[in-house]
Amino acid sequence: MNEEARDLAYSIPWRTSGVRMGSHRSYMTGSGGLTRDIVPLTMFPDPRRIAIRASLSDPFERLLVRRAEQPSAIDIAVLVDVSASMAFEGRCDKISLAADLAHALAICTERAGDTFALYPFDRELRQDILLRKTLSRGAHVEAIERLRNFAPDQPGTAGIVEAGAAIAGSKKLVFLISDFLWPEEAARAAAEALAFHDVIPIELRDSLELDGLPDWGLLNLRDLETGRHRLVAMRPKLKARWRAQRTVQRQHVALALETASRETFTVSDNIDWMRLASFLLHGAA
Amino acid sequence: MIFTNPIALLLLPLALLPLLLGTQRQEAYPSLAGFEPDGLSVAIAWALRIAGMAAILGLILGIAGIAVRERSVERFGQGAHIVLLIDRSASMNDTFAGRQPSGEEESKSSAAKRLIKDFIVEREHDRFGVAAFSTAPMHVVPITDRKDIVLEAIDAIDRPGLAFTDVGRGLGMGLSMIQEDVLQGSRAIILVSDGVAVIGRRVQEALRAEFARRPVNLYFLYLRTEGANSMFATPPPGAEDTPQALPERHLNKFFQSLRIPYRAYEAESAEAIKAAIADIGKLEQTPLVYTERIPQYDLSRWAYVVAALSLGLLLVAKLCERTIKRAGVIHAA
16 A cells, blocks of 8 residues: 555535535535525524624615535445456456555545445455445455455356445445446446446556467467356457457447446556546546 | 277267367456457367367277278179189199209199189189199188188199099089089189099099089190190090090090080190180189178277377467466556
8 A cells, every 4th residue: 555545535526415524515504614605594593603794785684694514424335346357467456456446445535534335246246345334444444455355256247236226325426446347238237226326437457458468379268257268369460359349348338337427547557546536536637 | 890999988978078178278368258259269269179079089999999890892793703623643743744843944733823823813803712632632722702812722732742633523522612602603613634534434423413413614724744645636546545545535525525614725835824724714704793801991090190180280289379478567556
């Protein structure tokens, strides 16, 4: 965990209705710094906040009071794809990248007073390593360590629907961490399941996947997702075709996801924390 | 199809292994779902699977000793079933001049042997039997299409023979050999002799009955020693004309009286024998059904060849094997 990761921050472009004090803008009125609106004293009987100028200029001669916003806490859910394809270790270890991201986000939530939840899923929601929303720092660390030590063993991504049910309720900030080597339908199902929330897809990409293929030769590849073997007579032309097909697949998945999410943030081999922070704060990297 | 070691066939299910397992080293890959299978790869994958199966199959069949069973095929040809009835009397070992062979001279039996062997080799579809006679007839080889056996038997006939010449019983033996032969076809006896004795009256009667029952072409090749009587010559008037005095002439007359196709050849030299045999060859050209035996053929060497070629292909594929290059991998933490 490097130091830059600790400085990660996020912001939300929407107001929460959370009642708990926190650091995000909300619909609640309370004792925050920002003026929200001006209402009659009868409505908000706090004479400390009488707005003199507004009261004097009120044509109905009422006593008006300033109301301030209350910054509220939100719930953060980190959904990690731990399906078999995430086990591929080329130039990076996707599971450990995901754990790093989750750890950085957990630290963020601790700083901002938000809750943190971790939902790893493959073809089902992984009950054995998930963490329901909590403020407990110890629980965060423990869950992240469990994730880091986890060896993916099941294919599929259908568990995201269960995860969607688990985080149903008020609007949450959801990080969806995966390699997104999904069929388009899976991406669409994920988008539907998470549509109510503010979803930030983070794609983990291992450049060795395509760069590491030899120009010529026979490869016996085992698809980690399906377990099927395929003997491939690799040649430059086929390599180029694979590259193109993978690009098209990524485009399709991104298109399906982004109907209900923010733009996908791509992590290639290693995480550029500054870029990620910038992306999370300003919506663009 | 037969197997010399059929228990090895129990291993045959192993040939299905290549369908389940590959020879190439597996490599994990996140997902192949987005990549269309390409024709060349699919073809190579199946070729290697089939090569694997062929290799295992070839080895198992090789171990099992696969062979094609011996068969006999009926064929049509021209020829005859011929019994060679050869005189083994001591005089056959002399030359045509009636002396012991010396230097470059050839004895009657070796000349006959050489020419008859040529005849046998030449006559593709004929079946031959060999009988010899001197004091008593000898059953040498029954009528058979195994030319090599017949040739060996002919080779043996110039071993020094015995004294007497009993044509009657020799012919009886030849006829009984023909009797034993059940296949269809024209039958002939070639009697090779250099001088005969009298056939007794009762033997003559028996032969007459035998020949009447079963029509046989008879060829009498008389190897006449210089100075011996000719069988065609009529004795001058006044000379004694009895079977005892002129046995060849009377034997010829006896054969002519049998009412069977008969031809007599008198040969004083190897060339004459050759001409006579050529003549017989021309005459014995009737259509004939014969069975050809095709011997058991060992296929296991071909099974091993197939296995070796398949293994070669697999080896080439193995040498073409590549992996995902992992050089310079940095694990970002």
